[in-house]
Amino acid sequence: MRIGPPLLAVGAACAGLFAVFVPTWNLPTKGTQLGPNGPSLVQYAPTGSPIFQTRNGPPPANPPLIADTRPATEVYKNVTVLTDLNAGQFMQLQQAITNWVAPQQGCNFCHAGADFASDAKPTKGAARDMMRMVRHLNADWKEHVGEAGVTCWSCHRGQPVPAEVWFTRPPHPEGAHMDKPENWNEAGDSVRQFFPNDGYELYILQDTPGLAQSYTALPSGQAADQVVVKRLYEYMMQMTSGIGVNCTYCHNSRAFFDWGQSLPARWTGYSGIQMTRDINRNVLLPLAARMPQIRDTADTPHDIVLPERMRGPQQGNGFVLCASCHYGLPKPDDHAADLLKDFPGLKGPGRAHADAGPTTGTSGGLTAASQGDQR
Template sequence: MKQMKFRLGMALAGVAVVGIGLALTFQRPHADVVQRGFRGTGMDQVFNKQDLAVKAYANQLPAAEPAADLTGVPASQVYQNVKVLGNIDAAELTRLMTAMTTWVAPKQGCAYCHNLNNLASDELYTKVVARRMIQMVWHINSDWKTHVAGTGVTCYTCHRGQPVPAYVWFNNPGPPQALGELGNRAGQNAPTLAPGLASLPYDPFTPFLEQNNDIRVISTSALPDTDHTSIKQTEWTYSLMMHFSNSLGVNCTFCHNTRSFAQWDQSTPQRATAWYGIRMVRDLNQNVLAGLRDVLPAHRWGPLGDGPKVNCATCHQGVYKPLYGGSTLKDYQELASSTSGAVPASPDDAPAPNTPPAAPAPATQPDAPAPKP
């Protein structure tokens, strides 16, 4: 009798575990479906209404600071050591600094970057980093319109009220493993967040978003004699694609026609935008953020000693357009381009923004359903 009760208890426990797993795996079917391609191609986007409501709340735009009463005097004539914003009006500098404090360090306040007894001092590393971040924002808004268009970015796009953006990444050493060949995971087979908790390679960012490795793996002929791309290489690409999908809250058909992933003439215009986005991220990681590694204290480095880097999630944070396409830049045009004579990061060896193959617009290209707060 005791053994039967034990077995019954174990069975019920198993059913409970399975039930919890199913509950966490499947969502209630409150879905909207938006057609994104020609009829019959299956190029639909599925959006969960409950998720949209949560994301809409998280992606509200902050209120803009009231317009400043301009003094007509450049900031560089009022304040000392203003290296990147010296040409804007002194009152507008105060307005922008107030906004940046709200965007980046609302709890810490001005003291997060400044010695309050000597605002001109560069003794805090956060001030040096902030200055470089302003240059990076100029660089994105001026030189990467192919990705950010007229919407642009500000500090808030990534920070959302936090000193360190929620979505930055470091080179990933992977989980501990046994010595020898039996312990070699080949960079995968350890479910992690990057590929959506799949056992695909757990660091697709280093080869593709820090380095310039080729992402495309599909052959263009049935029996290729020169393209010997392996299944393992394909898994690395799929890991990156899972990151794209999760970062934007979309499925593959947001950019691709899945009957032929490689064909540009069957893709959506968003694929070209993503093509530029990949190169923009590489540019920022290689030519801006890498140079800040030694400015940061050691506790801000990753487990392998590298500095923080960006990927698609850093800006998008789960939605197909950061902040659902809302622009904070429109209220702070001094962040649209350099106003002080300082040159934004744009070294000669930055990845060249070449032109991707043209992708014709499908018959219908509606945006995702408008989120409801």
């Protein structure tokens, strides 16, 4: 049988309509079951947003190590943090930090011209705080960062201010009758990024208890405040988005409250929340009071993150959250482990030998940390 041109035209038209109106068939996503049947303990490979994926590339090549074994404190003036390094290690790390944090701005982002010993620029004091913080995290928060540890690259990825930060915000202004009554974010790549930042403020800045699910079907006593429960839900959703997982990566969905039915990752996440609060309260909050910035200045490559009326007291510094280091991956990229091996000076002596540092612990809620001075 010979098919004539009219039939071919009809066939082509049908194929075109099929391509336009029938949705693309997606093959089932491969998942990994982490527990028994029933609680849906299944995890899928993290896809991550395109923005996350572009930030998970390799760091710049390490600068060469200078063969100078003299103590750094004898060769260079005004060394106050990296006092345990020799001169070669010290200069190699200084050059690496420039590549990790301020590749466009160069050394003068922190230093005042040719006088590298000068403390004239506040950014130099901030850099010292960051160095103390990195050494503290690697020495005292191993239950979260492990032996891989963290470096300046873990968060900064070539930018003076990490791309993933959040801001405290003033109350939402009253406007027209269609205005949202809550502080919804005004831009985002996903629904979760539109959630208010109130949950961050409650759980990774303040010491707010995180118990929201009852232990019995018909609980007696006073119910948890609905707004706080909503804030906890928002924070957990933003947290899972930032590390590229869903709830059952840590929790058993039949009993979210029960640690005995949870997975080991829940403890890692719990210590990560404590660690994040430690950074926000003991490092970044004092830094904001001492050195406020505006994010859209000429010496930073960032775009304006918030309109001016929505910038809280943090302004350009911002606070950190899980995504600041994870960038959409359950475990941050493997580059930190290699960098920490190459730069042992970032491991730090630990809190017991540090000049000063905060104490942290647990107190009946999600997390707790002292108000001690990180510096």
